[in-house]
Amino acid sequence: MKKVLAALLVLVIMSAFAGCGSQKSGNLTDSKHVGYSNEPAVTQKEDAPGEGSTGEIIKKIVKNGKLQLEAENVEKTYAQILDYAIKSNGYEFKHERTLNGDHIVVTAQIKIAPEKLDLIMNFAGNTATIINSSTTSDDVTSQYYDVQTRLQTKKNSLEKYYEFQKNAKTTEELLSIQNQIDAITTEIEAMEGQIKLWNAMVSESTLDITINEKNDPLKPKKNVNWNALSLSDMGTLTKNGFVSVVNVLVSLVQWLFIILFSVSPLLVIAGIVLLIIRYVSRRNRKKRADEEKEHNHPES
Template structure:
């Protein structure tokens, strides 16, 4: 009996340690369940992979053409923009000597892209450049969407585990995993939002221009030549000021040479008279 009494504290200690080990093992098992392997996720989301996805297309285009009236053409494009629920994301004007041009970047609902293009360029007879590109991002879109759904499910499981965690070690471990999965979720959400925007709104870059009249070109060239001539004159004056000692020396030598030549000529004439 005394032996049993002496062994009782050791038995209790072993029992407590075993219980803690069981709880730790259970928590590890729960963590593994909260963060399943890709194969496990694939099995759980098999219904998604079996579903037929809706096609996701990104359409972008570029057109360039000449017009006889840039303001009229711009007004026509703005009218087409309003009629098709589109909007201008960039508006740039450029004026040079012989050319006035506009560059517009228009975002258009994907379903109205063709309608907008036909309305905005209905009077154009010839395109200097016209290119329409369509990119299929269906696989990429649904891959991101599926990964986002899986990560959100994992986040919920971690939050449930956090409520059950009883040790500081387990709490810190779960919070670290939550921080990582939250970063991944935000990144996937941003990527999905960008793809959704590109799919929903097509982008069209429109460049149109008008060649100005010949007199305007001549006036510009005359003005440019006058400015350049004035700049050259100033350059020569600055150079003259910079080398004025050499100029004075040259003038002195020239007068000296003339005086010497004149004396020589007078002496020669006198000798011939004698």
């Protein structure tokens, strides 16, 4: 048991030193790649693990592009661009057609080899008017080879743990070693997935395309024309406005008269009721006053 645990401790220490060595190697790779162009095919002769006997480091560049176009016939223009991409061994990854009233907008993604990205962008610019065009390049060379080195180190450690597992004598040893194997296996799978993702991104460029119709009314206008009213138009609009206001006021007076005439019987009845109430109220007040007077000055 003590021998197995001692061997595990030695292996962990060796793995830690190997990880530090790979990090230094990654930093060295970064410093040696300053000044390179962003072309995927650029190579630099340098010792690197996993690159064969030639010792050449292949640059890992992720290159993508965006195009915003304007065309009179949107669907025809996109069909020409897609046909060019297919002939260049590219393919359509995503396509969306939107109808704004009578105007069509096409948005799409095309996957194509990085060395042909500029060519298809130039072709698209010849088939329509370019509103906006951009390309981006991301150098993942350092991260790529750093992960590749750490992956090999993890695989070597995994083989050692398998050997320890064969020599384990107790259940406790087996469980401890199995936990280490599971953890290392998870890390290896994550690194392999990251490398596969980088390989896919490096081998294919993504071109985002948006094509708008030229006479799209929703598109902001570059030039605003002067469109002030003439004096005759101002006079006509002022006259029409004044007449409209007068018509509204007259209509209000007419409707007020109609309403008053309609409810006049009710107003007459209400007036009679108010007069009766007022008469009765005055009579009661006078009667109370006479009673109070008689009470205050009784006959002698």
